[in-house]
Amino acid sequence: MALEKLVPVLLAFAGGVLLARRKSVPAEASKAFSDYAFLFAVPCYLFGNIYASDLALLFDWRALGGYAAAAALAVTVVVLAAVAHGVREPRAVALRVMAGVQVNTAYFAVPVFITVFGTAAPIFPVLLFQVCVLSLVIISLMELGRPGSEADGPGRRLSRAVGASLATPLVLACNAAIVLNLLSVHVPAVVLDAAAFVGDSASPVALFALGLHLGGLGLDLRGTTREEWALIGFKCLAFPLLTWFVCGVLLGVGGQWLAYLVLIAAMPTPQNLFVFAQRYDVGVDLSASLVIKSSLAALVLLPLWLHVVAA
Template identity: 50%
Template sequence: MSSLIVTIGKLAPVAFLFAAGALFARRGIIGGEVSKAFSEFAFRLAIPAYLLGSLYVADLRRVFNVPALAAYTCTAIIAAAAVAVIARMRGRTTREIALRIMAACQVNTAYIAIPVFGLLFGDASPIFPVILLQVCVLTTIVIAIMESASRDSGDQGRTIVRQGIRAALTTPLVLSCWVGIAANLANVPAPQWLLDCLSMAGAAAAPVALFALGLHLGATGLRLHAADPDEYWLIACKCVGFPLLAFTLAHFVFHLSHPWLGYVVLIAAMPSPQNLFIFAQTYDTDIDLAASIVVKSTIVTLMLLPLWAVASARM
C-alpha cells in the first residue's frame, strides 16, 4: 500500500496538468480550439528537442535493448493479428480494420509515456526505440493499408502510398531520433549552448502535451455511451489486454528481468495515440470512434497507471 501511495504521488503532476487543461476549457478560460496550438508546439518542437538532446547523450547500447524491443514487436504483431481477425469477423472494411489495429496496438509515446517515465524513473530513454518502431514501421503499415483501400488505384495509388510513408518517416519526431542517434554514434561535438537550448525546449514537452490533452477533453466532453459497438472492447484491449500480452511474452518467452520487463509492460499500458484521430479525419473513417477512444483510453490509463507502475517496479 505504501508503494502505491508513493507512486500516486509521483504521478500526481500528470493528473494535475491533464485536469487543469480540462478545467480551463470547461470554464472558458482557454478555448478548446487552442489545444491544437499547444499540441503542435509539443509535437513539432518541444518533444523533438527532448528526443534529440536525450539521444545525443544516451548510452545507445543500453537504450536499444534488443530482447526488449523484440518482445514489444512480437506483442504488437500478435495483438494486431488478433484485432484484425475480430474486426473482420464483425464485418469491418479494410480501412476500419486498420484504424482498429492502430487503436489497440499503438501507444501514446509522446504525450503520455515521456512524462510518465520522466516522473517515475527520471529517464524516458526506454521509450525511444518504441517511438521509432511505431512511426517507422507500424504507422507506415497503417498508411499503406489505408491508401491501398482508396478508390484510386494504379500508379496514382502507389504514389500516394509512397508520399504517406515518406511523410511518416520525416516527421520532426522521427527526424530528431535519427539525428540524435547519428550524432551520438559519430561522436559529433555539440556546443553547450545548443544542448542548453534543447534542454530548455524539451523541458516544456511534458507539461504542454498533458495540458493540451486536457484542453481537448474539456472542449469535447466525455460521453458514456459508445460511439461504436467496437469502442469498449478496443479500449479494454489497449489498456488491459495489450500490457498483459506484453508481460506474458517478455517474461515467459524472452525471459526479460528487472528493469526492462517493467519498462515493456508500462510502455504497453499507455493509451491509444492522438494520431488515431488525425488518421480517422484524414481518411474519413470512424471519426467519432477514434476521438472517443483517444479520450477514454487516456482516462482509463491515468486511472490504472499507479497499479501498472507498482506492478512494473516489482517485476
C-alpha cells in the same frame, strides 16, 4: 507515489478543460496547440533526449525483439478486428492501431518508472521503436488516406506516403539524434539547451490541447461505445498479457527486462493519438475519448500490474 507524479499531467489537462468550459480560450484553438506539439515541441524533446542517451546500455536485443514481435501481433489483431467491423478507410484503421498498440511514454510511463524502478532509461528503446517503426507505419497509412490521394496509382501513393512519413519532424528528429549519437558528432550545448527548452513544453501543451478539445466536447463515461471499450480493454489488458506471453514464455526473457516490457505495454494510449487525429482530420472525438478513458483505466489497473511485475 506513482499517482502523485501524475499531478502535473492532471493540472495541464484540467486547465484546458476549465478554460474551454469558461470560454476563455475557444476549443477550436486546440488544433493550433496540437500542431505546435506534433511539429515542433515533441521533435525537440526527442532529439535532445535520444542524442544524450548511451544507446549501447539501453538495448537488450532479445527483449526488444520480443516486444516488437508482440506489437506486430497486436497490430495484426487490431487491423483484422477493425476491418471485420467495417472500418476500411486507411486513416481510421491507423488511428485504431495507434490506440491499441502505442503507449503513453512521456506523460505516463516516465513518472511510473522513476517511482518504481528509480530510472526511466528502459523506456527509451521502446520509445525509439514506437517513433521509428510504429509511427512510420501509422503516418504512412494516414498519408495514404489523405483526401485527393486516390488520383495517383497505388505505387506512387505508397512511395509518397512513406516519403512523407520519413520527412515528418518527429521521425527526422529521432533519426538525426541516433545518427549523431552513433557517429559521436558533437552538438553544441546551446543547441541542446534550446531543444530542451522547447521540448519541455511538449507534454503540457499537448495535454492542454486535449483538455481544450474535451472541454468543448464534454466527456460522458456512460456513453462509452463498444468499440471504445474494446480498444481500452485491448490496450490496458490484452496487450500487456500478450507481451508477457511472447517475451516471457516464448522467448525466455526474464528478470527486470520482462517487468519493464510488461509494465510499458500496460501504459495507456498516448496523447499523440489526439495530435495525429487532429493533424489528419480523422476520429478526433474518438481519439480524445480513448486517451482520457484509457488513462483512467490504467490508473485503476496500475496496482495490479505493479504486483505482477514485482512477482
